[in-house]
Structures are given as structure tokens and as C-alpha cells.
Amino acid sequence: MGYDLQPLFLTFKLAAVTTLILCLIGIPFAYWMAYTKVRIKPVLETLVSMPLVLPPSVLGFYLLLAFSPQSAFGHFVETYIGLKLAFSFAGLVVASVVFSFPFLVHPVQSGFQALPRSLTEAACTLGKSRWQTFVHVLLPNIKPSLLAGVVLSFAHTIGEFGVVMMIGGNLPGETKVAAIAIYDEVESLNYAAANFYALVLFSVCFIILLTVYLLNRKMLMKVA
Amino acid sequence: MIEIDISKKLFSAQGEFTLDLELNIAQGEFISLFGQSGAGKTTLLRCLAGLEQPDSGFIKVRGVTWFDSKAGIMLKTQYRHAGYMFQDYALFPNMSIRANLEFALRPGARRERVSELIELMGLGDLQQRKPDTLSGGQKQRVALARALAAEPDMLLLDEPFSALDHATRVRLQDEVMRMQRHFGLTTLMVSHDISEVYKLSQRVLVIEQGRIAKQGTPAEVFKAGQSSSKKSTSGKFSFAGEVLDIETADVVFAVTLLVGNQIVRVIATPDEAKNLQQGDRVMLMSKAFNPVLVAVAT
Numbered sequence: 001m002g003y004d005l006q007p008l009f010l011t012f013k014l015a016a017v018t019t020l021i022l023c024l025i026g027i028p029f030a031y032w033m034a035y036t037k038v039r040i041k042p043v044l045e046t047l048v049s050m051p052l053v054l055p056p057s058v059l060g061f062y063l064l065l066a067f068s069p070q071s072a073f074g075h076f077v078e079t080y081i082g083l084k085l086a087f088s089f090a091g092l093v094v095a096s097v098v099f100s101f102p103f104l105v106h107p108v109q110s111g112f113q114a115l116p117r118s119l120t121e122a123a124c125t126l127g128k129s130r131w132q133t134f135v136h137v138l139l140p141n142i143k144p145s146l147l148a149g150v151v152l153s154f155a156h157t158i159g160e161f162g163v164v165m166m167i168g169g170n171l172p173g174e175t176k177v178a179a180i181a182i183y184d185e186v187e188s189l190n191y192a193a194a195n196f197y198a199l200v201l202f203s204v205c206f207i208i209l210l211t212v213y214l215l216n217r218k219m220l221m222k223v224a
Numbered sequence: 225m226i227e228i229d230i231s232k233k234l235f236s237a238q239g240e241f242t243l244d245l246e247l248n249i250a251q252g253e254f255i256s257l258f259g260q261s262g263a264g265k266t267t268l269l270r271c272l273a274g275l276e277q278p279d280s281g282f283i284k285v286r287g288v289t290w291f292d293s294k295a296g297i298m299l300k301t302q303y304r305h306a307g308y309m310f311q312d313y314a315l316f317p318n319m320s321i322r323a324n325l326e327f328a329l330r331p332g333a334r335r336e337r338v339s340e341l342i343e344l345m346g347l348g349d350l351q352q353r354k355p356d357t358l359s360g361g362q363k364q365r366v367a368l369a370r371a372l373a374a375e376p377d378m379l380l381l382d383e384p385f386s387a388l389d390h391a392t393r394v395r396l397q398d399e400v401m402r403m404q405r406h407f408g409l410t411t412l413m414v415s416h417d418i419s420e421v422y423k424l425s426q427r428v429l430v431i432e433q434g435r436i437a438k439q440g441t442p443a444e445v446f447k448a449g450q451s452s453s454k455k456s457t458s459g460k461f462s463f464a465g466e467v468l469d470i471e472t473a474d475v476v477f478a479v480t481l482l483v484g485n486q487i488v489r490v491i492a493t494p495d496e497a498k499n500l501q502q503g504d505r506v507m508l509m510s511k512a513f514n515p516v517l518v519a520v521a522t
Contacts, residue, residue, distance in 0.1 A: 118314035121275050124301040125308040126328045126374045136327060140318035 003196050006173055007181035011201075014089070014177060015157040018096040019104075022153050025097070026104040027146070031134065033105065034112035049106075051099045060166025063095050067167060085167075092168045092175055099163050100153040107152065111145025112138065144216050151212045155205050225251060226378070226410065230271055230281035230291070234434060236262035243267055243278075243434035251286075254404060254411045256425035256442075258418075264434040265414040269380045272412065273308045274301035285377070307376030307409075309384050313367040315355035321366050322351040328373035338373060344406075345369045345399070361392035365399065372403060379404065381413040385420060390485040397423055418446060418464035418505065418520070419484060446507060446520055462509040464520070467500055479517060481508060490515045 033044065051059060066073045067085035077083050085091035115138060123133040139146070161179040168175030170184060178197045185194035226249040234243050243264040249255060257265040270276040271291070272283065280293040290299040316324055325338045342351050345365050355363060364384060371379065384400065385393040401424055404411050415421050421428055422442040430438040430445060438445050446464065465483035470492075472478075477497035480489050490508065492500070496517045500506065505520045 116312060116314065118310040118312055119316060121273075121301075122308070122310060122314035122316075123327075124275070125273055125304075125306055126370070127302045127305070127330055128327075129302065137316050137318070141316070143318075 003193055004172075004181075007176050007178045007197065008200055010089075010173065010176065011158055011178040014092055014096060015154045017093050018100060018157045019150055019154045021093065021097050022100060022104045023150065026101060026149070026153075027108055027139075030105045030108035030149075031112055031138070034109050049102050052102050056099070056160070056162025057166055059099060060095070060163040063091075063098070063163070064167045067091050067094075087167070087169050087171060087175060089174055092164060092177075095163045095167050096157045096160060099160060100156045103152040103156045104149040107145045107149040108142065111142030111149075114145075115141055144219050147212060147215060151208055155208050158201060158205060225249070225286060226272075227282070227284040228268075228272070230268075230278035230283060232264075232267065232271065232276075232278045232280075234262075234264055234267060238262070238433075241434050245431075245434070245436060247429065247436065247439075249410060249412070252408045252410055253427060254425045255413070256421040256428045257412060257414045257431055258416070258421055258428050258445075259431035259437075261416075263431045265431050266382055268431075269308070269382055269412060269414060272304075272378075273306045273380055274299060274304050275308075305375065305377045306380055307371030307374060307378065308380045309364075309367050309371055309382060311382050311386065313355075313363045315363055315366055315370070317355055320352050320354055321347060321358075324355070324366060324370050325373045328370045330375055333375065337375075341369045341373055344403075360387050361389075361396060364388065364392075364396055368396075368400065368403065372407065376409065379409045379411040381411065383414050383416065386416065393420070400424065418442075422446070422464065462507050465506055465508050467502055467504045467506055469502065470497055470500060481506065483508060490517065492517050 033041070033048075038044075064086065065071060067077075068074045069078050069084075069086070074085055077085055083090045085094060119137055119141070120133055123137050128136070159179065160177075161183070164175065164177055164180055165183075168177075168180070170176050170180055176184070178201055182194045182197045182201075185191070185197070228249070229246045231242055231244045234241055241264075245264075245268060257268060259265055267276060271278050274290070277298055278291060278293065281291075282289065282293070283291040285304075288299075289295070289297050290304060291297060316327065319327060322338060322342065325341060326335070329335070329337065342348055345368065347362075347365060347369060350358060350362060350366070355366065358366065364387075368384075381400070385396055388396065397420060400411075403409070413424065425442060428439060428442050428445045429436050447462075463483045465481040465488075467479060468482050468487065469480040470477055471480075473491075475494070477492045477494065478489055479492045479497065479500065480487060488508075492515075499519050500517065507518045507520055509516045509518070
């Protein structure tokens with residue numbers, strides 16, 4: 001098998017890094033969204049959901065503009081953080097985080113909202129801080145939602161194509177993920193290689209999703 | 225000593241009204257809050273626990289100000305040491321019974337306190353189980369034990385027995401009474417059940433539309449209904465009951481009552497019966513011969 005494994009490796013690296021960052025930002029954000037009473041909440045909810053309905057090229061286009069060193073944002077990041085975002089792995093990560101944001105935030109937010117308010121209040125009357133309540137009471141009780149959010153955003157990042165195409169291009173080892181590699185191989189009529197990448201992605205996504213459904217079923221059975 | 229003088233706008237099915245309460249509670253006292261749903265009883269408990277903020281007024285507990293709208297003081301729930309028992313018990317589903325109690329311990333508390341409470345409340349066999357696997361009565365006991373584990377200075381009970389069957393309810397009422405005496409806890413309980421109020425509390429506050437309509441010992445409060453019926457009754461003994469059915473039997477009425485968990489049928493005069501309808505709360509008093517039925521304001 002003389003296939004180049006780098007695109008696959010890059011795909012999973014991107015998905016892993018993206019999911020990790022999403023957890024760090026998305027879970028606290030989902031918590032805040034679940035309980036906040038700010039007036040602009042509907043606007044925020046809409047913004048979070050936009051990647052679900054927008055063509056990836058729209059998002060990719062605006063991200064590309066933002067990432068360009070000529071733009072204020074791109075310039076700032078490049079000068080002060082030392083990261084070049086356009087056509088780089090770092091840029092792909094930022095774009096994937098934005099693009100997969102709703103896939104993590106939605107399940108986790110509804111998980112928080114489904115918890116009875118009395119759990120938080122009970123922890124308060126027992127003298128527990130918000131942080132203790134969050135870590136020991138809230139998070140452990142939304143495990144199925146967390147699992148769904150993490151897996152969905154991981155799988156969705158694997159399946160990303162349009163945004164990567166727009167802002168990443170096709171640099172081997174840097175931005176050439178498996179989804180792009182398939183397109184590339186098909187264009188050069190190399191169907192065997194395309195089939196290899198496609199089959200791996202198909203199998204991996206199938207196994208991941210199947211695991212989630214099996215686990216969720218097990219958790220539900222345990223409750224019942 | 226707890227001094228309360230608060231007011232808060234409330235919205236209920238009957239419209240908007242103002243909760244306006246002024247009361248003092250002595251250390252170790254057991255007070256019941258009695259009245260219809262939506263009268264503001266639970267709101268008072270929540271204001272005391274710091275889960276809700278009154279619009280104005282103050283709450284002082286043993287000289288410490290917990291809430292003062294003028295001074296802008298609102299002590300956080302975490303610092304109030306008020307044990308609150310929620311209607312849905314609010315046990316943490318992810319933790320075992322023992323872990324629920326351990327989680328409630330204050331920093332630096334003796335860990336043996338958990339074992340003592342498990343012993344005291346008879347939870348030994350359940351301690352490794354998860355809350356979802358317990359019956360209502362068992363959950364209720366765990367909720368009480370957990371509230372006590374946090375060493376509260378007062379106990380706030382929001383309809384603690386409403387979801388339980390009669391036998392369990394009676395057993396747990398005894399349990400609550402025992403714990404309350406044992407720890408000398410000032411206790412406020414919201415209840416719709418006259419027999420429960422009679423049994424547990426030293427003082428009853430009847431709350432109507434956000435105001436204290438009546439207060440006193442259970443006997444004083446529930447007898448107050450009699451004076452309005454113009455009859456001077458001196459009941460030998462009395463029960464609180466609920467009218468299930470009223471039938472005419474020639475010149476008198478046969479009234480079927482639910483007293484405790486017993487159904488009794490008594491004779492009422494047309495005078496008594498004309499004020500009664502199904503579902504009414506009544507006091508049934510027995511004098512030497514004939515029973516007397518008196519409607520109770522609820």
C-alpha cells in the first residue's frame with residue numbers, strides 16, 4: 001500500500017485539536033448560555049447556529065478575509081501572537097472551531113437546561129461555590145450530552161471540506177486533510193487512492209457514531 | 225431569633241399581588257406556613273434561603289443582616305447555612321447516597337458525621353445506591369439527612385411530605401420531628417395538610433395573597449373558623465377532614481368525610497350542610513352526643 005497517510009493523520013490531528021479547544025471554550029459558553037438572561041441571547045443563539053445553515057464557502061470566504069495579514073484581525077494575530085492564519089494549520093483550527101461550534105454547544109446547552117434548577121440551588125444551600133457545583137454536580141449529570149457534543153464536533157471536523165478548501169488550500173502536511181486529498185486524487189483520476197481515503201473516513205465516522213449510540217443506549221438502560 | 229420584614233411583587237394565576245410579611249421567629253421554633261398554592265409560602269422560604277431576593281425590607285438572623293434593601297446587603301445562599309428540602313428532593317443523581325451526604329459536608333467538618341447521620345436516619349442499607357433507585361419516602365429521608373449533613377442553623381421544608389403515601393408520611397413526620405428536636409433547629413415548613421400542621425408545628429401562619437391572614441397555635445388557628453359560625457362550640461375532640469360526599473337523608477344530611485386515611489360518615493343538620501360542598505376542609509368535633517361540622521378557611 002503506497003498511499004500517503006499524511007492527509008489522514010492531519011485530519012485526525014485537526015479534529016482532535018479542534019475538539020479540545022471546543023471543549024475549553026464551548027462547555028463554559030454553553031453553561032453561560034443555558035442560564036443567562038441577557039437580552040441579546042436570541043442573537044447569540046442565531047450566530048452560534050449560523051454555521052449549520054450557511055454554505056461553508058460563505059464562512060470560508062469571510063474567514064479568509066479576516067485571516068489575511070492586510071486585515072486588522074490577521075495583522076494583530078500575526079504581529080502579537082506570531083501566528084500566520086491564512087493557508088496554515090493554525091488557521092484551519094480556528095476555522096474548524098467556528099464551524100463546529102454549534103455541534104458542541106447545542107447538545108451541551110440543552111443538557112444543562114434539562115437539569116432541574118433545584119440541583120444547582122441545593123448545592124448552593126449546602127454551601128458549594130458555583131465552580132464546585134459545576135464540576136461535581138452539573139457536568140457529571142450531563143454526560144450523555146457531553147459525549148454527544150464531543151463526538152459530533154470531532155466527526156464534523158473530520159467531514160469538513162468547504163471551509164478548508166477556502167482558507168487552507170492544498171498544502172501537503174499543513175492543510176491537505178483527507179477530504180481535500182480525495183478531491184485531489186479524483187481530479188487526477190487516481191480512483192484507487194481516493195477510494196482508500198474515502199473508505200477510511202467512512203469507517204471511522206461509522207464506528208464513532210455507532211459507539212455513541214450504543215453508549216447512550218446503555219446509559220439510558222441504566223437509568224431505566 | 226429571626227426578624228423578617230420583606231415585600232416582593234409576585235405574579236400568580238389570580239394576577240399580581242404583593243408578598244408583604246413581617247414576623248419574628250424564636251430560636252428552635254417550628255412554624256408551619258399554611259395556605260393555598262401561589263399565596264407566597266414557597267417564596268418566603270426561598271427568600272430566607274437566599275434563592276430569591278425580596279424587592280424591599282430586611283431579614284436579620286441572630287443580629288446578622290442577611291438582606292437589607294436599603295443598605296444593599298444580600299448575603300449569598302452559600303453563607304446562610306439554611307438547610308432546604310426541595311419538593312423534588314434535588315438529590316444529585318450522579319452520586320451514591322453516601323456521596324450525596326459527603327458532598328454536603330462543610331470544609332473541615334468531621335467525616336464521621338456522615339456515618340452518624342446514615343445511622344440516625346436508618347439509611348445503612350441504601351448508602352451505596354444511587355438516588356434514582358430509591359422510593360419517594362427513601363429519597364425524602366436522604367434529602368433530610370443531606371440537609372442536616374451541612375450543619376444548618378435552620379431548616380426550610382417545602383411541602384416535604386406531599387408526594388408520599390399516608391403511612392410513609394406519618395413515619396417521616398415523626399422522623400422530622402425527632403431530628404428537629406435533636407438538633408434544636410428553627411424550622412419553617414410549607415404544608416397543605418392540616419393534620420401535619422397540627423402534629424408538627426408550634427405556630428401556624430395562614431398566608432393568603434401574600435399576607436399573614438391568621439396566626440397562632442394550630443388549635444387557635446383552625447378553631448378560629450368556629451367563631452364566624454356564630455355557634456359557641458366546645459368540642460371535646462376534633463379532627464381535620466375533607467368532605468367527600470353529601471347526601472340527603474330525610475330531614476338531615478349524611479356527610480362522608482376523609483379524616484386522616486379513614487372515611488367516616490356523619491350526620492349533619494341542614495344548617496351545617498348548606499355551607500358545605502365536596503372538597504371542603506372541615507373540622508369534625510365530637511361533643512357528648514352529636515358531631516359538629518365546621519368549615520375551615522383554607
